Amino acid sequence: GNSVTQMEGPVTLSEEAFLTINCTYTATGYPSLFWYVQYPGEGLQLLLKATKADDKGSNKGFEATYRKETTSFHLEKGSVQVSDSAVYFCALRGGYSTLTFGKGTMLLVSP
Amino acid sequence: GAGVSQSPSNKVTEKGKDVELRCDPISGHTALYWYRQSLGQGLEFLIYFQGNSAPDKSGLPSDRFSAERTGGSVSTLTIQRTQQEDSAVYLCASSLVGGRGEAFFGQGTRLTVV
Numbered sequence: 001g002n003s004v005t006q007m008e009g010p011v012t013l014s015e016e017a018f019l020t021i022n023c024t025y026t027a028t029g030y031p032s033l034f035w036y037v038q039y040p041g042e043g044l045q046l047l048l049k050a051t052k053a054d055d056k057g058s059n060k061g062f063e064a065t066y067r068k069e070t071t072s073f074h075l076e077k078g079s080v081q082v083s084d085s086a087v088y089f090c091a092l093r094g095g096y097s098t099l100t101f102g103k104g105t106m107l108l109v110s111p
Numbered sequence: 112g113a114g115v116s117q118s119p120s121n122k123v124t125e126k127g128k129d130v131e132l133r134c135d136p137i138s139g140h141t142a143l144y145w146y147r148q149s150l151g152q153g154l155e156f157l158i159y160f161q162g163n164s165a166p167d168k169s170g171l172p173s174d175r176f177s178a179e180r181t182g183g184s185v186s187t188l189t190i191q192r193t194q195q196e197d198s199a200v201y202l203c204a205s206s207l208v209g210g211r212g213e214a215f216f217g218q219g220t221r222l223t224v225v
Contacts, residue, residue: 034213044154044202044216089154098144098167099204099214103153 002027006090006102013080013109021075021105023064023090031094033057033066033073038087038104047075047088080109113137115217117203123223124193132188132220136205143186144206144214145178149199157201160186162208193224 006023013019025033035047035057048057053068062077073090090102116135124130136143145157156170160180171177175193180186190197200221204214 032213036216043218044204046213046215049213093214098156098159100156101146101154 002031002092002094002097002100004090004092004100004102006088006105008103009087009106011105011107013107015082015109015111016079017109019075019077019080019084019107021088021090021107023073023075023102025071025073025090025092027071027092027094027100029094030068031092033064034091034093034099035062035064035073035075036089036091036101038089040086044089080107082109082111085109115203115205115215117201117217117220119220120218121221121223123225126195126224127192129189129191130193130222132190132201132203132222134186134188134203134205134217136184136186136203137215139207140205140215141183141208142206142214143180144204145186145188146202146204147199148202148219154202157188190222193222195224198222198224 003026032051034049036044037047038044048059050057050066056065064073064075087104087106089104093099118133141162143160146154158178159167175191178188200219202219204216206212206214
């Protein structure tokens, strides 16, 4: 079956530091890949997505590239802000199957 | 509607009572998902409705949990004889059928069993 593995947190950074949150997946076929974000006290919202190999999703300064050869979809941001503090979930969806999520990674950014 | 709507937003119930949680998906979205998020935990898949196909119920934790989707739109998640371990935020999401579209989430129902 499908599965997503992402690095455990919390990830603690100072403002303006570089961020990487690793995500790898196992799936049959060619799934779509997503990063969702959950800000404190709020619901899940889509951050970015990629639907085929070598696609790069980007939004709000965050980027992730769909790497089929390494089955990865790592999230990166060049300079984090305090407002980026949230829980980040990597997810995949293949064909007509349900969304499969990783366990989430909490990011804490200090001024 | 403009987004996925869930009701109630908060529910406190006594142990042993039944509860019903409602989800109104985005109009035109034929795929609907229920997840559960316990405090500080990730998302636990519960059930997935895909168009007119039989739902994927593989995530339901026990036979106390059931869900239905009427007319391909509104869905109700029912928990019978609630237990304290059922306390969590129940999230509903909807999407277009097919693998490429993202799922849009509601704000969730926070269930507390006392």
